[in-house]
Amino acid sequence: MGYKPGAGIGKKGDGRANPIPIEVKADRSGLGRSSEMKRKQAESQALQALMLQKRMRQEKEIQGNFRTRMSSKVADRHIESDLHKSQKVCEQLDSEKGLEKPAEQFFWPVASLPKKKTYDLEEGEGYSFEVQDQDGEEQEEDEEDELEPTAKLEILTLYLRNTHMYCVWCGTAFEDSDDMRINCPGPSSEAHKDFI
Template structure:
């Protein structure tokens, strides 16, 4: 109202300033829907104000706060330790003046590790070791995944297998031809292949023979230590076969004379064949 008794204009600022509430129209026209909407709004506000953390979170926060807080001087245990000479900030135990590892002693309690799962004791350490083993194996496999290195390893393995086959073939052929010629023993032990069957039968003899077998095995081990490399054995035995029997293990043929051997055989190696 104005001073002269006339009413204020409803479009004036004085009337608009008195409208403090929200006067926007609502989308809820039914009184029952409006009531339900108000109840939901009040419940959301109440839940927001009274929202509490879970028991697990509260326990973890309380435990962390308790571990970070140092024991006060009012604690009974602290008082007992102080009477026995303990000083805050130092380690426990008897101190010696010549002790060089005083600084390495524990000055804080061992931290508490709360177990919240149902796994057995030590399972966590075992899982960690398995994970480290798995990582190392993956690293090794990643190194083996190089195609060039794989080809080189495969080639090296194939060459070793071929060399061992050739050595065994040469030794077996040498023994066969020497026996046909009437020889009872080779020139060198490694000219003939090892007789595994004789060694197995000798091991099944009586106790008196077992001592002899052990002595023979010791002698064989000494001979194996003096045995040359496989490549040298192969070249020596094949040269012996060519010179004495005119035989080539790669051709698989015994020639009539040296001229026939030189003209028909490509050479004394697998690569030349």
């Protein structure tokens, strides 16, 4: 049970071999204050690293969302452009066949559709009313506005292909359905991208 220099304390000698060092405090912070400050600093650094990782994930997500939104906008613009081209071609081909009204309201550009007439009841007082067709054209316009541009383009493309044997993306009027089937890759812009 005696002390032997270099050996540990205790019966087996596996305890502390060196005495507890004396730490002289140069500041007035108190006992245990420096270890508490180190612990808080380590927690703060870990929290900052966690926040940095979270911010990086959010930025990547925002960038991904931005790219998705922008590609969606570009695709929508292409669809609108194709729809407008199809409407102009449909108006021209229908006019060549002698049609004065489109088969569907959205088959022709809005600017070339027949306008509604208004009449003044009394010119001096400025009262006016709109004359509506018996067909209920106004209700049809509301229903057609509910269609997405993609659906409008698909319907108009089928009409042009079946009625006029015309493909907007080929820019060609075909002789018959067999000629169209052989020379046209398909009824969508994607089919024509692969073809070119």
